[in-house]
Amino acid sequence: MFPHHREREQPIFSSRAHVFQIDPATKRNWIPASKHAVTVSFFYDANRNVYRIISVGGTKAIINCSVTPSMTFTKTSQKFGQWADSRANTVYGLGFATEQQLHQFSEKFKEVKDAARLAREKSQDKELANTALSIAAPQFSQRLVSDELQSPHRSICEMNLDTELFTLQDSNTKLVAALHEANANVEQWKKQLAAYQEETDRLREQLAEIEAHGGHGPSDLLKDELTQSLEELEALLKAKDEEIHILQNKKVEYHDMEHDRDEAIHRLRETEMRNAEMERRIQNTEQTLSNSLEERDRMESEIQRAIEILDIKIFDLNDLRQSLVKLIDK
Numbered sequence: 001m002f003p004h005h006r007e008r009e010q011p012i013f014s015s016r017a018h019v020f021q022i023d024p025a026t027k028r029n030w031i032p033a034s035k036h037a038v039t040v041s042f043f044y045d046a047n048r049n050v051y052r053i054i055s056v057g058g059t060k061a062i063i064n065c066s067v068t069p070s071m072t073f074t075k076t077s078q079k080f081g082q083w084a085d086s087r088a089n090t091v092y093g094l095g096f097a098t099e100q101q102l103h104q105f106s107e108k109f110k111e112v113k114d115a116a117r118l119a120r121e122k123s124q125d126k127e128l129a130n131t132a133l134s135i136a137a138p139q140f141s142q143r144l145v146s147d148e149l150q151s152p153h154r155s156i157c158e159m160n161l162d163t164e165l166f167t168l169q170d171s172n173t174k175l176v177a178a179l180h181e182a183n184a185n186v187e188q189w190k191k192q193l194a195a196y197q198e199e200t201d202r203l204r205e206q207l208a209e210i211e212a213h214g215g216h217g218p219s220d221l222l223k224d225e226l227t228q229s230l231e232e233l234e235a236l237l238k239a240k241d242e243e244i245h246i247l248q249n250k251k252v253e254y255h256d257m258e259h260d261r262d263e264a265i266h267r268l269r270e271t272e273m274r275n276a277e278m279e280r281r282i283q284n285t286e287q288t289l290s291n292s293l294e295e296r297d298r299m300e301s302e303i304q305r306a307i308e309i310l311d312i313k314i315f316d317l318n319d320l321r322q323s324l325v326k327l328i329d330k
Contacts, residue, residue, distance in 0.1 A: 009052070013108045014041040015101055019055055019062050020093035030093055033062045040094060040105070042067075042112050049119040051112045053092075063092060069117035073109040081106060193240055200233045 016037045020030040040055040040063065055063040065085045073083045079102055082093040096102040 009043040009045045011041045012044050012112075013105075014039050015096070015105050016040070017097075017101070017105070018095040020095065022091035022093070024090070033057075037097070038062065042108060049123065051116050051119075064088075065092065067109075067112050067116045069113060069120060071109075071113060073106050073113075075102060075106060078102070083109070193237065196233050196237055196240075200230060200237070203230045203233070 017040050018037050019033040019040065021033050023029040023031050034055075034057050038055050038057050040053065043052045043054050044050075045052070051067040053063055053065045053067060054061065065088065071083050071085070073081055075081045076093075078099050079096045080093060081096075081102055082091055084091045094102075094105065096105065
């Protein structure tokens with residue numbers, strides 16, 4: 001029968017970087033695996049207790065690497081790092097936009113590597129405690145391989161959507177925090193703007209009075225000071241207006257992010273529905289095949305029984321013929 005649907009791998013960390021692979025011929029030069037920066041994510045499979053690094057470009061998996069305790073991520077420059085994947089017989093390189101992104105990815109790599117080591121140790125202890133697992137393991141492994149082969153869209157389309165959703169949720173969380181912080185300052189800024197506006201109006205009135213009286217001497221100096229203060233306040237008002245405009249744009253971006261997130265969730269649900277339909281069809285096909293095999297076995301059994309009956313009748317006819325021959329001879 002078709003294996004039960006496994007819980008999907010979940011992204012636990014994502015970052016964007018330019019992906020490279022070592023030239024297999026020279027083992028020294030880097031070959032770009034992506035034309036532009038792509039999302040590189042750490043995934044965790046709770047069923048198999050496995051961590052993987054996955055990057056998808058369109059419908060092609062650029063990186064599909066299982067993290068092992070022996071792997072090491074090395075920073076080779078301020079914004080570039082690399083690690084070797086012995087199973088794929090290659091070396092991956094990642095170029096980040098900032099040093100902070102490289103540092104965050106390096107720290108997550110160490111964290112996942114330690115988790116993979118603990119998972120392996122627990123797995124080994126479990127195998128020693130229960131030798132029956134060594135017998136069931138090939139069947140379980142075959143079932144997992146069959147699941148992946150029968151559900152190819154999971155490894156590309158769904159993971160791509162999971163990564164996109166995770167990235168959107170992370171960006172959404174950061175944007176919401178920034179908006180909350182900004183909104184907390186809006187009222188204070190409005191009060192400051194009102195105070196600055198009152199001060200500007202007062203200075204304008206004083207300047208108008210000085211010009212109306214046509215004063216000289218100390219009044220000229222006061223006029224210059226008032227003019228300078230007025231210009232400074234007007235510049236400050238302009239800066240605050242620009243900050244408010246930026247906040248308004250961020251609110252628009254926040255709504256756009258929510259829209260993108262909803263679309264990603266919708267696409268993910270559609271993919272799940274298609275996979276469920278695919279599983280149902282495969283189950284029906286397997287059931288039909290099973291029924292056909294049972295019907296074939298039944299027909300073969302009936303044919304064998306008919307052959308046996310025919311052999312008996314042929315034997316009886318042959319015996320009757322021999323008896324007739326003996327009677328004729330007498």
